[in-house]
Amino acid sequence: MDPFRSLLLLSSLFSVAAPHSILQISPGSRRHGDRSAWKGDELYCESWRFSVETNDAGVWKQVPEICVGFVREYMTGERYASDCAMVSNNSMSFAGGVEIAGDGKDAWIFDIDETLLSNLPYYAAHGFGSEVFDENAYNEWANLADAPAIPASLILYNGLKGLGFKLILLTGRTEVQRNATAKNLLLAGYSNWERLILRGIDDVGKPALVYKSHKRAELEGEGYRIHGNSGDQWSDLLGMPVATRSFKLPNPMYYIE
Amino acid sequence: MDPFRSLLLLSSLFSVAAPHSILQISPGSRRHGDRSAWKGDELYCESWRFSVETNDAGVWKQVPEICVGFVREYMTGERYASDCAMVSNNSMSFAGGVEIAGDGKDAWIFDIDETLLSNLPYYAAHGFGSEVFDENAYNEWANLADAPAIPASLILYNGLKGLGFKLILLTGRTEVQRNATAKNLLLAGYSNWERLILRGIDDVGKPALVYKSHKRAELEGEGYRIHGNSGDQWSDLLGMPVATRSFKLPNPMYYIE
Known part of the structure; x- marks a missing residue:
């Protein structure tokens, strides 16, 4: 040049x-x-x-x-699916080398939104992240329990289950959304999670990084070994304790602190 | 699809x-x-x-x-320059909001290779990262002191100096390369760094993440406040203590643990 x-x-x-x-x-x-x-x-x-x-x-x-x-082209074309597939493959490559102790304490943490479930139908109708976030409209969408699985994440989820990992779902959604969230996960094909952790009353208002780090610390306190952690936000992954390996899924639509 | x-x-x-x-x-x-x-x-x-x-x-x-x-197209076309410019701009946006105390302890850390200096001429002649790393050939190149600046990094470096940051260069290169490294930096346009830290005898063989974290801890021990940290490797940025903000430059050519 x-x-x-x-x-x-x-x-x-x-x-x-x-x-x-x-x-x-x-x-x-x-x-x-x-x-x-x-x-x-x-x-x-x-x-x-x-x-x-x-x-x-x-x-x-x-x-x-x-x-x-x-962003629209990225999300709706092949690139987003391709990036998600690469992350799943990286994750599975690592997981295959982990020794599973058989005591039920080998854990893998998944975030939910834009990690297991895709809210693309909602964001496609709301400017692909270019509009100011509308909490009411988004919660209405979430309550429909209609978000599809990210295909590569569903493959990974089932692959990890097959290897013997305990799958712990750790989401920024609140307890009032528990039923809709569980229903959506099941409809999308996810099943047999070890635990579904949502924000309780004490967690509301905490930055995601603080809330999620705290929950990981509690899990380690219970004896879980957190081998992997999958999330589309850095606030899913950073903060102590960190998993042995963290896996960042793509998300150019929104940022959560 | x-x-x-x-x-x-x-x-x-x-x-x-x-x-x-x-x-x-x-x-x-x-x-x-x-x-x-x-x-x-x-x-x-x-x-x-x-x-x-x-x-x-x-x-x-x-x-x-x-x-x-x-990788060749990415590195030699506009994309690499564009990504580097974006990182510099992100860095400068953050730096502009930092309050400089005036006690000479407001620090910004820079890695050197693929952060301040570009070894693209070397890698272009060695398969853009597709060949097995040849330490001897690489050291010969480094001793030429001929690596150009990454333009956006030079702008950032001078911008940070203008704001009053102390610039600390922390590299995985060893002490035997001190003279060639300083000479190369000066030739490329970099000047007036606060300190140039290279691997001493005790540091050789340590993973970069361990060596660099240890050096950051020493700097904090001396009273430096590490506001920003710029590097092309995650091993430049991760590990405690971390800077207030870390900035990952692109590098699809090689990985350093």
């Missing part, structure tokens, strides 16, 4: 992002342009996705407007 | 990866095919990159053979 083009690229990238941008050009200048402008958006959105999936982006509230089409 | 195509996709993904694959088809069957076979490889390689950058892949030794072309 010649230096000018390189600088232009840097400029256009820095322009869209944030109040503390290093280099500034007007973002509007490339929004309604020709093919190369769209190509620029795609490049930007690929990098935005990188920063989101590596947790470099930190807290973010909505998918950037210029990336809505990108 | 229709269910059959979806299953086929899952199958092809699971086939290439690992000894514990859930579903098996012959990987060879799609290696010398038509356009759609190549499209399948690209989809696979995009997902492989996802799993590498999120640390889902765990330890890996070489770029998969079918992804060499993909």
Whole structure:
């Protein structure tokens, strides 16, 4: 790449992002342009996705407007399914090497939303993460118990069961959603979990990272060995104690602290 | 996507990866095919990159053979530069909000290789990570002190200096490489670092995560507040103590434990 083009690229990238941008050009200048402008958006959105999936982006509230089409294509095309399948395969590769003691304490933790179940039908109807989160509308959707399984996660779930892992579901959903959640899981094909942990009254308002770390600590206190932990949010995975291996599923639609 | 195509996709993904694959088809069957076979490889390689950058892949030794072309295109085209620019921008956004105390203890840690300096010229001549690592050839390259800066990292480095951060360089290179490393950094445009920490005799053989965590603990012991940490390897970033914010740069060419 010649230096000018390189600088232009840097400029256009820095322009869209944030109040503390290093280099500034007007973002509007490339929004309604020709093919190369769209190509620029795609490049930007690929990098935005990188920063989101590596947790470099930190807290973010909505998918950037210029990336809505990108996220839609990613989620509804082959890429999301492919990334999920890769995660499941990585997980199963690791799980196959774990020695199962047979005392019922070899555990694997799963988050639920965007990990076991897909809320894509809801998000497809709500701008793929570009709209402000509407808790009432989302809870109505969740209560329908109609979210499909992520196919690769269902294969992994059953594979881990077959290996003898105890499957513990740890979700940010609250106890009032227990029945709808269990019903949805069963309808989607998940069964025979060891435990379904939802936020109790004391957990409401805690950041997910704090709540989930605390629950993992309790599980270890009960003697569970947490070999694997699968989640689409870094707040599912980070915080002590961590699992032996953590597996980040893709989710470019929303961020939970 | 229709269910059959979806299953086929899952199958092809699971086939290439690992000894514990859930579903098996012959990987060879799609290696010398038509356009759609190549499209399948690209989809696979995009997902492989996802799993590498999120640390889902765990330890890996070489770029998969079918992804060499993909990695070459990623590294030498616009995407790598774009991803690096996004990371720098994320970093600077965070840094701009940090209150600098003025006691000289507000620190930012940088890894060197594939973080400040790019060894792409070396890797381009050695299969983009698909060859077994050749320590002698690599050290010869490093001793040339000829690695260019990653442009976005140089901008970030100078931006952080301007904000008043103390910049601490923490590398897996050894003390015998101190002169060549300092020379290379200066030639590439980096200057006025607070400290350049390389592996001493006691550190050789330690996993990078252990060595780097230990050095961060020492720095905190000296009173440094580690606000940010930039590295291309998860072993640069994980392990206690962690920085307030960690920034993962892209690197699909090699993995360091």
